[in-house]
Amino acid sequence: MNIQWFPGHMAKTRRILAENLKMVDVVIELLDARIPVSSKNPEIDSIVRNKPKIVVLNKADLADEKVSNEWSRWYNSQGYATIFIDSLKGTGIKQLKDKMRDIMKDKFERDKQKGRIFRPIRTMIVGIPNVGKSSLINKIAGKKSAVTGDKPGVTRNKQWINVNSEIQLLDTPGILWPKFEDETVGINLAITGAIKDDIIDTVELTSILLERLSQAYPEKIKERYKIESLQDKKGYELLEEAGKRRGCIISGGEVDFTRISAIILDELRGGKIGRITLERPGDVVLAKGDEKHDHKAD
The missing domain is CATH 1.10.1580.10 (Conserved Hypothetical Protein Ylqf; Chain: A; domain 2)
Structure with a gap:
């Protein structure tokens, strides 16, 4: 079965990510917990490069819990900072906020020693269409800040959301890649x-x-x-x-x-068949040049 899709706005989205990266402290890469391999855009790492990154696996409530535990162990073995969440119910959101603060703790401490004024953590959320970016933002912000929908491509343009005095979020349109090799x-x-x-x-x-x-x-x-x-x-x-x-x-x-x-x-x-995961850690093949992401901000 041959599936290819790369509409014009995807190329625009790639430019948006690259252009705004310099303003961002931490990148949240949002994956689908049911398909962690397939929902990972191989272009994201080349765009994000050395920025601190947290891998967040959404829709964990729909995924097979046993397999999710296998994924958690695999990510830990690779040195990834990972969190499983349900962006609709809010499960895992506090853990995510804590992880953002932890990553930025050393940098803000150095800034404080240099007399620099405290500013919010600037976070960019990236991921493929329909993976739940807008729902995640709304849960982090505690209000309906981003446009959401159950169809791919609802979020068309970038938008900054002030969560509180500590966190600012940059929402971006979903991005797929030009060709599915597999x-x-x-x-x-x-x-x-x-x-x-x-x-x-x-x-x-x-x-x-x-x-x-x-x-x-x-x-x-x-x-x-x-x-x-x-x-x-x-x-x-x-x-x-x-x-x-x-x-x-x-x-x-x-x-x-x-x-x-x-x-x-x-x-x-909708999860009516049961909690199902379509990929296991044994299916993963790290892309050439892929890097570990559990590191502090520069």
């Missing part, structure tokens, strides 16, 4: 909603999803879609059976594959 990356992004449904074949996408879930989470699939046996069934067959069980039938008794695909994708994204 087909699985594009598929994972499409499954979780980072790529708009109207530019992909949702039937093929959902067939792939069901086949993968039948291997990784068989009991969840059987329970949710009342499929008695998954043995030797391909994704398309599973999709057809789920469609029959849910009554997605058109004239002639045929399954409405478009309708059942939309239902399954919606239920996966």
